Amino acid sequence: MAQVITVGTWRQRDTTMGPVLAALDRLRQCDRRGAVRTSFVTLLAVGGQSVEVDEVFDTVHRLGPLQPTRVIVVRVLAGDEHRLDARVGVHLQSRGNQCLGIDDIALEVAGPVTSHLDSLVEPLTLPDLPVVVWCRERLPPARSRLIDVADHLVVDTVAAGGRSRLPAVARLHQRTPVIDFAWLRLLPLRRRLATALTRTEHRALVDEPADVVVAGPEVERALLAGWLQVxxxxxxxxxxxGDRAELSVSVGGSTQQLQVETGASAATESLLARALLHLRPDPVFADALRAAADSTGAGTAR
Incomplete structure (x- = not known):
């Protein structure tokens, strides 16, 4: 990872957005080498009290060429009393013969301001750049105005509550394109399965309908089963x-069996990098999510 050099920082408790924006502008003027933007996206990470702000920044700074131009972390705290604490950092990162600028903004909020996070963060977004909202824990409510700020939502259905949340993810996807870490974890297995089924010795499995059994963690298992159904x-x-740690697919035809497995899950850093590389419609995921949500809803109804 290229070294990150801090140009300057600013922090203030019990503030308003005016001083935050002024501090950001002032720090960016301190070193004009940071005028070159790193990528064409603003990343907004939202979570609760358990979210470690510096951990989010460190993860994003390790993304290399995919490092977003501006990273905003909003930590939503419990309590009815108004609170807005802010921290701003402007950094430089050398990459080749360029010196790239990175803006980090952390907001800790509580009380009435949490009901209109959209108006809080919108002044921090960069004009003409897509905004990716990364939901670190819970899914945003279906009517959340924060979704209106987002061009893409990045979620992890596993962290958001598990398989029972798949129908909610499907509803969010109808409103704003969603990228789910649970789906991205399936990529190695999907590739292995596709490769295995193209081999000559497994041709009989392709030429006739077979029984397929998917095993593994419940969210990924449901999405993979949905993909296979489609x-x-x-x-x-x-x-x-059961809820096995490893994903596997067993295909049984009349003449032979095939089993494909995948090992340890990818780290958050690599999943986020993959998500930022796929900021485009994914009809395959949409179909798999719909099928998984339908099967989950049917199971709940029963």
């Missing part, structure tokens, strides 16, 4: 009981 019409796709 991609393999006429096949019987089921889920194994």
């Amino acid at each position: 991609r393999l019409p006429g096949w019987s796709v089921g889920e194994a009981d």
Whole structure:
């Protein structure tokens, strides 16, 4: 990772957005080398009291060429009393013969201001750059105005409450494009499965409908089963009981069996990098999410 050099920092408790914006502008004027932007996106990370602000900044700073131009972390605290504490940092990162600018803004909020986070963060977004809202824990409420600020939502359904939240993710996806870490974790297994099924020795499995059993963590398992239902019409796709650490797919035809597994899950840093690389419509994920949400809703109804 290229070294990050801090140009300057500012912090203030019980403030308003006016001083925050003024401090950001003043710090950016301190060193004009940071005028070159790092990427064409603003990242807004939102979470509760358990979110470690510096951990988020460190994760994002390790993204290299995918490092967002501006990173805003909003930490929503419990309590009815108004609170707005802010911290601003402007940094430089050398990359080749360029010196790239990085803006970090951290806001800790509580009380009435939490009901209109959109108006709080919108002045911090950069004109003409897409805004990616990274929901670190819970999903935003369906009617949250914060979603109106977002061009893309990044979520982790596992951290947001598990499989029961898949229908809520599907509803959010109808409003704003969603990228789910749970789906990104499936990429290695999907690639292995596709490669295995193209081999000559497994041709019989492709030529006739077969039984497919998906095992693994419940959220990823549901999404993978949803994907297989869409991609393999006429096949019987089921889920194994239990919550195994590793994902696997077993395909059984009349003449042979095939099992594909994937190992340890990717780290948050690599998942976020992958998400920022895929800021475009993903109809395959949309279909898999819809099928997984439908099966989850049907299971809940039963």
